[in-house]
Amino acid sequence: MNHLFLGLFLLLFVARPAYGADGTAILKRVDANLQPESFESYRKLINIEPNGAKREFLLYTLKKGHDKIVSLFLSPASEKGRATLRLGDNMWLYIPDVGRAIRITSLQSVVGGVFNNADIMRLDYNVEYDVRGLEEKGNEYVLELKAKTGAVAYDRLKMWVDKKIVIPTKIECYAATGLLIKTLYFKEMKPFDDGILRPSVNETDSPLYKGYQSIIVYARIKKRVVPDEVFTLEFLSKVETIR
Amino acid sequence: MGLPARLLVLLALGLFSVAVYAQERYEVDLAEIEKEIGKAADKPYAVGGFFEFQPTLLGIDRDSAFSRVRFFRRDPGSLFDQYNFRLRLEGSYKKDIFAAFFRSDTFVRNDFQGWDEDTKLFEAFVSAKPDPGFTLEAGKKITKWGKGYAWNPVSFIDRAKNPEDPTEALEGSTLMTADLIRSFDGPLKTAALSTLLLPVYEHVNAKFGELNNVNFAAKTYLLLYDTDIDFMVLTGSSRTTRYGFDFARNLTTNFEVHGEWALINNQKTRVIDRQGRMSTREAEAISYLLGLRYLTELETTYIVEYYRNGSGFTRAELKDFFDFAGASYRTFRATGDDSGLRRAQQLAEGAYGRPNAGQHYLYFRVSQKEPFDILYFTPAFTSIVNLTDASLTIIPELAYSPMTNLELRFRTVFLLGKERTDYGEKQNDYRVELRVRYHFGL
Numbered sequence: 001m002n003h004l005f006l007g008l009f010l011l012l013f014v015a016r017p018a019y020g021a022d023g024t025a026i027l028k029r030v031d032a033n034l035q036p037e038s039f040e041s042y043r044k045l046i047n048i049e050p051n052g053a054k055r056e057f058l059l060y061t062l063k064k065g066h067d068k069i070v071s072l073f074l075s076p077a078s079e080k081g082r083a084t085l086r087l088g089d090n091m092w093l094y095i096p097d098v099g100r101a102i103r104i105t106s107l108q109s110v111v112g113g114v115f116n117n118a119d120i121m122r123l124d125y126n127v128e129y130d131v132r133g134l135e136e137k138g139n140e141y142v143l144e145l146k147a148k149t150g151a152v153a154y155d156r157l158k159m160w161v162d163k164k165i166v167i168p169t170k171i172e173c174y175a176a177t178g179l180l181i182k183t184l185y186f187k188e189m190k191p192f193d194d195g196i197l198r199p200s201v202n203e204t205d206s207p208l209y210k211g212y213q214s215i216i217v218y219a220r221i222k223k224r225v226v227p228d229e230v231f232t233l234e235f236l237s238k239v240e241t242i243r
Numbered sequence: 244m245g246l247p248a249r250l251l252v253l254l255a256l257g258l259f260s261v262a263v264y265a266q267e268r269y270e271v272d273l274a275e276i277e278k279e280i281g282k283a284a285d286k287p288y289a290v291g292g293f294f295e296f297q298p299t300l301l302g303i304d305r306d307s308a309f310s311r312v313r314f315f316r317r318d319p320g321s322l323f324d325q326y327n328f329r330l331r332l333e334g335s336y337k338k339d340i341f342a343a344f345f346r347s348d349t350f351v352r353n354d355f356q357g358w359d360e361d362t363k364l365f366e367a368f369v370s371a372k373p374d375p376g377f378t379l380e381a382g383k384k385i386t387k388w389g390k391g392y393a394w395n396p397v398s399f400i401d402r403a404k405n406p407e408d409p410t411e412a413l414e415g416s417t418l419m420t421a422d423l424i425r426s427f428d429g430p431l432k433t434a435a436l437s438t439l440l441l442p443v444y445e446h447v448n449a450k451f452g453e454l455n456n457v458n459f460a461a462k463t464y465l466l467l468y469d470t471d472i473d474f475m476v477l478t479g480s481s482r483t484t485r486y487g488f489d490f491a492r493n494l495t496t497n498f499e500v501h502g503e504w505a506l507i508n509n510q511k512t513r514v515i516d517r518q519g520r521m522s523t524r525e526a527e528a529i530s531y532l533l534g535l536r537y538l539t540e541l542e543t544t545y546i547v548e549y550y551r552n553g554s555g556f557t558r559a560e561l562k563d564f565f566d567f568a569g570a571s572y573r574t575f576r577a578t579g580d581d582s583g584l585r586r587a588q589q590l591a592e593g594a595y596g597r598p599n600a601g602q603h604y605l606y607f608r609v610s611q612k613e614p615f616d617i618l619y620f621t622p623a624f625t626s627i628v629n630l631t632d633a634s635l636t637i638i639p640e641l642a643y644s645p646m647t648n649l650e651l652r653f654r655t656v657f658l659l660g661k662e663r664t665d666y667g668e669k670q671n672d673y674r675v676e677l678r679v680r681y682h683f684g685l
Contacts, residue, residue, distance in 0.1 A: 042280045046271075049618060055647055058283055074283050077291045077684030078648045087432060090469055090493065097412040100387040103471075105496045105538055109612070151496045188273060201271055209616070215271060219280040228426030229376040233471065234435040234464055235424060237387075240335065241342045241372055243284070 023131030023143055029166045030159070031124040034198060038064045041221040042074075045115060050211030057111050059120070060243050062224070066127045068231040071120055072239045083236045084110060086121040089151040094236035101233050106153040114182060114206050114214040118153030125159075128152045139163050154181060165189070167199060182206040193222040288336040291684030295329040299676040304658070308568035308668040309596070312587045315575055317356065325354040331412070343369045346412065366415045378422040385415040386439070388462060388475055390491040390501040393606040393627070394550045394599070396530035397487030397503045399477040400441060400451075400460060405598055406606060406627055407638065407656065417447050433466040443481040452481030469493070483509045497538040504531045510554055515590060517566035519583060528553035534606075542612040548605070555602040556595070558631045564595050565663045601665050603630040619644040634660025634667045648682040 035041075045057040058075040067088040073079040081096035084104070092101040093110055104110070106118040125145065129152070133144030137160075145157040155176035160169050171184040183206070186199035198221065204214040229235060230242060303310050303321050328351040335344045345367040352359045368382025389395030393406035402413050420439040426432065441458040443451045451458075458479025465472045470492040478484040485508065491501035510528035515521050534548035556564070564587070571583025594600060610623035625638040640654035656674040660667025 042284055044276050044280065047618070053646070055619075058280065060284070075684065076647045077293070077682035078644070078650060080289070080291060080682075080684060087466070088469075089496070090466075095410065098410045100389065102392075103491055103493055103499045103501075103536070105493070105499075108538060108542070188271070200273065212618075217271060217273065217276050219277050220284060227375045229374075229424040232424050232426060232433045232435065233466065234422060234433070234437070235375060238370075238372065238375075238378065241337050241370070242375060 023134040023141075024126065026134070026141055026161060026166065027126045027129070027131055027143060027145070027159075030161055030168055031126050033165065033167050033196060035063070035221065036194060036223045037066075037124075038223065038225045039221055040224040040226075042219045043071075044215075044217040044219070045111060045120070046215040046217070047111070047114065048213040048215070055111075060239070062226060062230060062239075062242075064226065064228070064231060066124055068228070069121045069123065070231055070236070070239055072243070079111075081240070082110065083239050084117065084121055085231060085233065085236055086123070087231060089149070091117055091121060092233055092236065096237070101236050106151065114204050114209050114212055115216075116153060119204070119216075125157070129157060136163075140169065165197060167197070180207055182208070192218075193220075287338060288334070289684065290332075290334045291682065292330065292332040293680050293682040295327075295331070295678060295680045297327040297329070297676055297678045299325040299327060299674060301325060301671050302673040302675075303670065304668075304672045306662075307670060308565045308587075309591060309670040311572040312568050312584055312591050313670060315572060315581065315584050319355045323355050325352060327352050340372050341369065342372070348412070348414075363414050365412055376424045379420070380422075381419045383415045383417045384420075385413055386418075386420075386437075386460075386462075388473070388487070388489075389503050390471065390473075390489045391503050391532045391534055391548060391550070392536070392546050392608075393548050394532055394552075394604075395503060396505040396532055396550070396552070397473070397475055397489050399475065399482075399485050399487065399505075400439075403597065406604075407598065407625070407636070416441060416451065418442075430468050431465060433464065435464040437462045437464075441479070441481075443479075448481075454481075456480040458482070483507060483511075499536040500534070501536075502531065502533045505529070505553070507554065512554065512556070512594065513590075514556070514560050515564055515567055515586075517563045517570065519567050519571070519586065530554060544608075544610050544612070546606070546608040550599070550604040550606065552599060552602050552604065554594075556600050557602060561595075561601060561632075561665060562663045564590065565668050568668075599627070599629075599665075601629045601631055604628065605630055617643075629660075629665040632660065632664040632667075634658075634664035636666055650678075650680045650682070652678040652680075654678075 040062050043059045043061060045059065047055040057073060057079060059071045059073055061069065061071045063069045069086045071084045073082040083094040085092045091104050091106060093104045094101040104117055106116065109116045128148060129145035130148055131143055132146045135142040139162065141161040141163060143159040143161060145159060147155050154173040156174040158172040162169055168186050173181045175181055182204055185203040187203060188199060188201040189197045190200045192198050200218045202216040226242065301323055303319060305321055330349040333346045335342065346365040347362065348365050349362040364383060366384045368380050368384045370378055370380040372378045386400045388398045393409050400416055404413060405411065418439050418441045420437060422435065422437045424433065424435040438461045441448060441460060443454055443456050443458060445454060456479055458477065458481050460477040462473055462475040470490055473489045475487040485505060487503065487505040489503040491499060493499050507528040509525055512524045513521060514524055530551055530553040532548055532550045537545045568587040571587050575581050575584050605628045608623060608625040610621055612621055614622065621642045623640045625640065626635055628635040637657045638654055640652065642652045644650050654676055658666045658669045658671055
């Protein structure tokens with residue numbers, strides 16, 4: 001009888017599915033392969049409307065460690081000088097005319113269209129998500145991710161990862177209700193500053209914005225470690241000076 | 244409907260219509276984008292700004308204190324149009340640890356009184372940053388203190404912003420600053436200290452206060468337990484010493500609260516009674532503000548703020564001013580003696596003419612991002628209520644950006660209130676305006 005209880009105990013509490021640890025390791029490799037832990041980069045955000053009209057934004061971004069990221073808008077002229085800062089779950093937007101930073105949320109959008117603030121100031125996936133499922137389908141892993149807290153913009157992610165290079169090819173983003181909010185596609189692999197192949201184009205579409213297309217193009221991703229003081233509210237108006 | 248009004252309507256209808264573009268799938272030209280990014284990344288300077296055209300229709304309340312005081316010499320009638328043009332120029336340059344920035348503002352107005360022009364240097368300063376944690380700046384600049392959206396009682400140095408348009412840039416003050424920032428691990432993530440010297444002389448910050456003094460101010464910022472906290476002080480002989488405190492915190496991802504508290508020692512307020520006798524009230528003035536910002540799942544943003552203006556006039560004091568202005572107007576009509584109205588005019592250009600001269604106000608704004616799937620379109624509704632006399636302003640507004648760098652805003656401002664109330668005695672009954680703003684950059 002004791003053996004039966006022991007067996008049940010081991011089955012229920014000790015024998016955990018393998019995907020937890022393996023999936024987390026894969027997710028960490030995905031993060032490392034997508035971007036260095038601390039880096040600077042330039043990004044072009046392009047919103048394309050169903051009628052072909054497009055809106056473009058050029059951003060300079062600095063990221064440090066797991067939870068610090070700051071972005072500065074370089075163009076268009078109407079947005080120039082705006083800066084966003086993320087420290088963990090805290091997010092701020094600095095508008096030059098207003099002259100002071102205001103707190104914003106991950107679900108808002110400082111650029112309009114399909115992109116929201118969480119897309120522009122994305123932290124590593126393993127910082128915000130736990131792996132809840134792992135499948136192997138041909139040349140790809142399929143990871144099921146669940147947000148660690150309610151502060152994360154998307155409650156669940158489904159991520160298709162190329163086994164060979166451990167880079168995602170597609171990510172579906174879901175709300176807590178199960179609603180598909182958007183799908184991200186990773187394209188155009190190319191070597192960056194550190195020689196690692198990374199996708200340089202990230203395309204997004206959303207059933208909530210039918211016919212709209214959003215694209216992020218990455219350029220000049222370079223490892224760069226700057227002091228923590230750069231990632232502070234008081235420094236937001238000065239980001240341009242360290243570019 | 245007069246020509247100006249028809250023009251406004253036509254412009255509004257025309258400009259809010261959506262432009263039609265040829266449909267085609269966008270193809271990423273990586274080489275072209277990288278070339279553009281390279282060019283932007285290597286440029287050490289930036290020049291830009293915007294040009295603005297704002298036709299405005301003003302419905303004058305001819306029986307109000309402020310319209311009588313302003314227009315007793317030349318009556319514009321009950322309706323007049325105004326054409327406002329603005330050119331804002333900004334430039335920056337950086338080299339090594341040094342940087343320079345300027346922002347100028349040229350404003351041209353045409354109305355029944357003719358043409359008027361005003362050019363101001365809003366900001367012009369140089370900075371040296373030997374380390375990201377230490378910055379020295381000198382020149383004309385704004386200090387940006389406070390967390391409130393419509394009001395900032397702790398903003399001891401900057402000019403007061405207009406709560407009807409709180410996001411507009413302001414003219415700065417000439418000063419020297421030294422900023423120190425430190426980051427930490429743990430509950431206290433950031434601590435920063437800003438100190439500044441503010442000279443007040445005949446040709447430098449002359450309107451700030453008593454001349455021939457150098458004033459000192461300091462602000463300490465803490466990001467503690469995910470809460471922004473500031474403590475500030477201004478002291479010197481140009482103005483009485485004042486202390487302040489503010490905070491802001493996200494209670495949830497979509498719900499932010501903020502507040503400010505300010506104490507001004509020995510605040511002197513010049514008050515007029517209904518007979519026109521001036522007196523000076525001197526007391527400690529405590530002002531504070533409590534506010535929240537809430538974002539719904541449908542991307543509706545609510546902003547609510549309560550403002551207690553410790554430097555404001557009581558209801559009785561405001562009534563006395565309105566009575567004095569009314570009596571002076573009647574004297575002028577009967578005898579041609581305009582001395583009373585000229586005194587009232589001076590007061591109206593000072594504290595009595597501030598956007599919020601009273602003591603208790605409520606600000607409310609609701610805006611909806613991109614309703615009906617119209618990208619870059621934001622309708623909003625704003626109201627400011629004087630809680631003491633129940634007079635108020637309501638501002639419905641449509642903002643739209645039909646193409647990159649072009650912003651359109653159509654709004655109507657209604658001012659409602661009984662006789663001898665704050666908004667009831669303002670110059671206008673209503674104001675209709677269309678703002679067309681085009682940004683450019685080199």
